[in-house]
Amino acid sequence: xxxxxxxxxCLLEVHDARIPLSGRNPQLQEALGVRPHLLVLxxxxxxxxxHKSRILECLEQQGLRNILFTDCLTDENVKKIVPxxxxxxxxxxxxxxxxxxxxxxxxxxxxxxxxSSVINSLRRLHLRKGKASSVGAEPGITRAVLTKIQVVx
Numbered sequence: 062x063x064x065x066x067x068x069x070x071c072l073l074e075v076h077d078a079r080i081p082l083s084g085r086n087p088q089l090q091e092a093l094g095v096r097p098h099l100l101v102l103x104x105x106x107x108x109x110x111x112h113k114s115r116i117l118e119c120l121e122q123q124g125l126r127n128i129l130f131t132d133c134l135t136d137e138n139v140k141k142i143v144p145x146x147x148x149x150x151x152x153x154x155x156x157x158x159x160x161x162x163x164x165x166x167x168x169x170x171x172x173x174x175x176x177s178s179v180i181n182s183l184r185r186l187h188l189r190k191g192k193a194s195s196v197g198a199e200p201g202i203t204r205a206v207l208t209k210i211q212v213v214x
Contacts, residue, residue, distance in 0.1 A: 068165055070150045071097040073142070075170035075179050078108035078130055081116045086171050097149035098127060101142065103175035105130040133178035140186055142179070 076085055081102050100120065102108075110116075110130070120128055127149060131138045150164050168176050184190045 065167060066096065069096060069167040070153075070164050071099065071146045071166040073099050073101060073146065073166050073168045073179070075101045075103050075168060075174045075176045077174045078102035078105040078110075081108070082119055084171060095154075097146075097153045098125075099142070099145055099149060100125050100128045101179060102128065102130045103133060103179060105137070106132040106134060131179065131182075133175055133182045136182050136186055139179065139182040142183060143187060 074085075108130075113130070117128060127145065129138055129141055129145065131142070133139060146166055147164065168180060170176050
């Protein structure tokens with residue numbers, strides 16, 4: 062993963078909204094470095110969001126400023142991902158990538174948080190295309206995708 066970071070403008074960390082304050086991989090947090098980072102708390106339809114403001118406050122105390130709750134079944138808030146990523150990249154240094162006009166983001170996260178679902182939702186919303194990666198209820202359906210997947214024109 063660290064070898065691919067040179068080609069990435071933004072990291073999209075997908076995490077389960079049911080356990081927003083735990084379960085994040087500390088190695089992923091170390092890998093973030095100086096790249097713009099958006100934390101996507103997926104599966105918000107299954108989470109108890111009565112304490113959403115407290116959750117956001119705790120995550121902000123951990124240094125996370127860009128947080129978005131999503132639900133890939135109804136595509137709720139998924140449309141906000143691309144504009145947020147575009148804004149983050151625009152307001153940051155593009156280390157050794159200034160000549161490239163394409164924005165490249167890496168989707169990271171622990172198993173079974175909905176990474177493939179987020180990718181498929183982005184493709185469905187922005188390209189009107191089908192699934193790029195398979196999804197399933199059991200862990201490890203999508204082991205690794207090392208190729209670029211287009212999600213926006």
